Amino acid sequence: DAGxxxxxxxxxxxxxxxxxxxxxxISGHNSLFWYRQTMMRxxxxxxxxxxxxxxxxxxxxxxxxxxxxxxxxFSTLKIQxxxxxxxxxxxxxxSSPAGQGVFYGYTFGSGTRLTxx
Amino acid sequence: xxxxxxxxxxxxxxxxxxxxxxxxQTSGFNGLFWYQQHAGExxxxxxxxxxxxxxxxxxxxxxxxxxxxxxxLLLKELQMKDSASYLCAGGTNAGKSTFGDGTTLTVKP
Numbered sequence: 001d002a003g004x005x006x007x008x009x010x011x012x013x014x015x016x017x018x019x020x021x022x023x024x025x026i027s028g029h030n031s032l033f034w035y036r037q038t039m040m041r042x043x044x045x046x047x048x049x050x051x052x053x054x055x056x057x058x059x060x061x062x063x064x065x066x067x068x069x070x071x072x073x074f075s076t077l078k079i080q081x082x083x084x085x086x087x088x089x090x091x092x093x094x095s096s097p098a099g100q101g102v103f104y105g106y107t108f109g110s111g112t113r114l115t116x117x
Numbered sequence: 118x119x120x121x122x123x124x125x126x127x128x129x130x131x132x133x134x135x136x137x138x139x140x141x142q143t144s145g146f147n148g149l150f151w152y153q154q155h156a157g158e159x160x161x162x163x164x165x166x167x168x169x170x171x172x173x174x175x176x177x178x179x180x181x182x183x184x185x186x187x188x189x190l191l192l193k194e195l196q197m198k199d200s201a202s203y204l205c206a207g208g209t210n211a212g213k214s215t216f217g218d219g220t221t222l223t224v225k226p
Binding site for chain 1: 150152158159160161162163165204212213214215216217218219
């Protein structure tokens with residue numbers, strides 16, 4: 001398995017531009033998570049999906065952020081318009097179904113390093 | 118709440134043993150994860166505890182006390198490559214995890 005695949009690895013954009021981050025989870029994993037990591041705030045959960053359905057988007061900072069998961073093998077995180085304070089590493093992670101008290105750790109993608117200038 | 122606290126930095130010597138502690142508010146968590154993150158890389162899963170006690174995996178062990186809201190990660194026979202950030206994370210039934218800020222471990226020769 002190629003693991004969780006994210007693209008692009010690096011993105012530099014100007015303030016006000018739209019940014020779309022992409023993620024392909026591991027086949028068979030039914031949960032997908034979008035995290036943002038900065039030095040100041042650590043790893044923050046933005047939104048997560050179970051079986052392609054958004055479950056909790058309370059971590060999405062504001063309406064400029066949106067996420068979709070049209071099918072089990074693809075998700076996007078969009079920022080429109082982007083601002084310098086959005087600069088961070090954005091990680092996508094997926095995990096196997098949890099049940100009967102058994103939990104599985106996340107497998108993280110390599111992340112997208114976003115710089116908004 | 119689900120606040121997670123762990124030391125910011127630790128230093129240890131190659132070949133030694135180091136214990137990284139993590140405390141958390143018990144409400145809402147059903148288990149405790151540990152992840153390793155090297156600089157510039159993604160976190161990787163190390164261990165998971167759902168019951169009280171010690172889970173051993175080679176050089177790494179993790180302990181959990183649910184009643185005390187306390188966990189630790191024990192690293193034995195430290196190697197230089199163990200220099201990394203170690204993240205404690207609380208998990209819920211829905212599969213969602215809340216991460217601590219991480220402990221940066223520096224292993225010196």
